[in-house]
Amino acid sequence: MAAPIAVHLEFGGGAELLFNGVKEHHVTLPSQSEPWDMKQLLVWIQRNLLKERPELFVQGDSVRPGILVLINDADWELMNQNACACLTAAGLDCSVGLKPAH
Amino acid sequence: MPAQCSSCTEKRAVLKRPKTGHSLCKECFFWAFEEEVHQTIVAAELFKSGETVGIAASGGKDSTVLAHVMKLLNERYSYGLELMLISVDEGITGYRDDSLETVKRNQQQYELPLKIVSYEELYGWTMDAIVKQVGLKNNCTFCGVFRRQALDRGAVMLKVDKICTGHNADDVAETVLMNVLRGDIARLRRCTAISTSSEGEGVVPRCKPLKYAYEKEIVLYAYFKKLDYFSTECIYSPNAYRGYARTFLKDLESIRPSTIMDIIHSGENLSVREGVKMPVQGTCSRCGYISSQALCKSCVLLEGLNRGLPKLGIGKHHRLHDKILSQQPLTEKEERKLKSVDF
Numbered sequence: 001m002a003a004p005i006a007v008h009l010e011f012g013g014g015a016e017l018l019f020n021g022v023k024e025h026h027v028t029l030p031s032q033s034e035p036w037d038m039k040q041l042l043v044w045i046q047r048n049l050l051k052e053r054p055e056l057f058v059q060g061d062s063v064r065p066g067i068l069v070l071i072n073d074a075d076w077e078l079m080n081q082n083a084c085a086c087l088t089a090a091g092l093d094c095s096v097g098l099k100p101a102h
Numbered sequence: 103m104p105a106q107c108s109s110c111t112e113k114r115a116v117l118k119r120p121k122t123g124h125s126l127c128k129e130c131f132f133w134a135f136e137e138e139v140h141q142t143i144v145a146a147e148l149f150k151s152g153e154t155v156g157i158a159a160s161g162g163k164d165s166t167v168l169a170h171v172m173k174l175l176n177e178r179y180s181y182g183l184e185l186m187l188i189s190v191d192e193g194i195t196g197y198r199d200d201s202l203e204t205v206k207r208n209q210q211q212y213e214l215p216l217k218i219v220s221y222e223e224l225y226g227w228t229m230d231a232i233v234k235q236v237g238l239k240n241n242c243t244f245c246g247v248f249r250r251q252a253l254d255r256g257a258v259m260l261k262v263d264k265i266c267t268g269h270n271a272d273d274v275a276e277t278v279l280m281n282v283l284r285g286d287i288a289r290l291r292r293c294t295a296i297s298t299s300s301e302g303e304g305v306v307p308r309c310k311p312l313k314y315a316y317e318k319e320i321v322l323y324a325y326f327k328k329l330d331y332f333s334t335e336c337i338y339s340p341n342a343y344r345g346y347a348r349t350f351l352k353d354l355e356s357i358r359p360s361t362i363m364d365i366i367h368s369g370e371n372l373s374v375r376e377g378v379k380m381p382v383q384g385t386c387s388r389c390g391y392i393s394s395q396a397l398c399k400s401c402v403l404l405e406g407l408n409r410g411l412p413k414l415g416i417g418k419h420h421r422l423h424d425k426i427l428s429q430q431p432l433t434e435k436e437e438r439k440l441k442s443v444d445f
Contacts, residue, residue, distance in 0.1 A: 013163075013321065013333045065352035068321060075117035075322070078105055078125055 120359035151182030156262035159187040161204035164268030166331040191220035193228025201332040219256035236412040257306040272317040278369035294369035396423040411440035
């Protein structure tokens, strides 16, 4: 069992408009049998935070192309995207920032 | 865990460059980004020492990064340029007024002179007033045509030798695609050019120093440098056609990041067969601005607004130009066609 983890989410560059204009969210992800990864986090964000026009945020099981994702202030394309066990590895400091490129 | 920087091999990488695939740390990325813009400027000989250059500034990420990098490179490499900011106030409440505040802060931060030209002072119409009359269907046409001319007017007022704009690689690739999709051969041929020569009186040469800079890198450069920029989309609906081209391009880029450079490369190397009919550039007989018709687009649009015939400048109504110029009245049938506005 993975323990609940605290995540600091930040939406910017216009992406915050899909979240009632709120840029920063401090959330706690519930414990689950597997470690949390980005794919699951995106589903969780969509279910719990996303307020409107999901098609502008997600496409398939990833973010919409053009949205940049930073994990702990680094481009997520540097990481093995789907295997982002880094969410747990980074522990309480984990922050995810999402911003559209335009 | 994030990789190490492939350049200095010491620090933690913060991004994967779409253009090269390299993983770089903040400092190495800043250096690489700035050097590439410098190379672009030098290779294309965009500026000459002693020139006054106007930076088209909207307060958005591209022009903010452009202003920052131009100032930095001008000092680092002693370009010998005098830089200033030129902004266009389209008169869009809740959008441009806010972004102009950003430009005013940039002016202080970069210590550059700023000139704001407004649609209201140039044309007597704000975009708010235009949208009230024409609705949300063709408003982007008015805005685009007016902005091009407004920047030139601002540049002439400031007596600058050149204007540089923040168009990035993604923008250029989008434009190539759009021109292909619309069959606009004349624009397709010139849209990848990094600079325009002076096309006539009142038209200031323009260039795009960020032409080869990926949007992703511009956003991350602004983000990591903590530059102050404005990131709200215009409230008057995005240009739908460009939106489709953009989405298509972003989808392709996610599979193959070089797509953007590849499309630019294709555009740059296209040559148009001899004998293909091209519009002949002349000047507007009313305002003297460049135009391929008797009246420039801006004058026709304005005439339409002032006469309460907003569709005059939308679509092809060239035959009516002579009538407008000689101030002949339009027939009832012609008027009816130009009045109907689709909301």
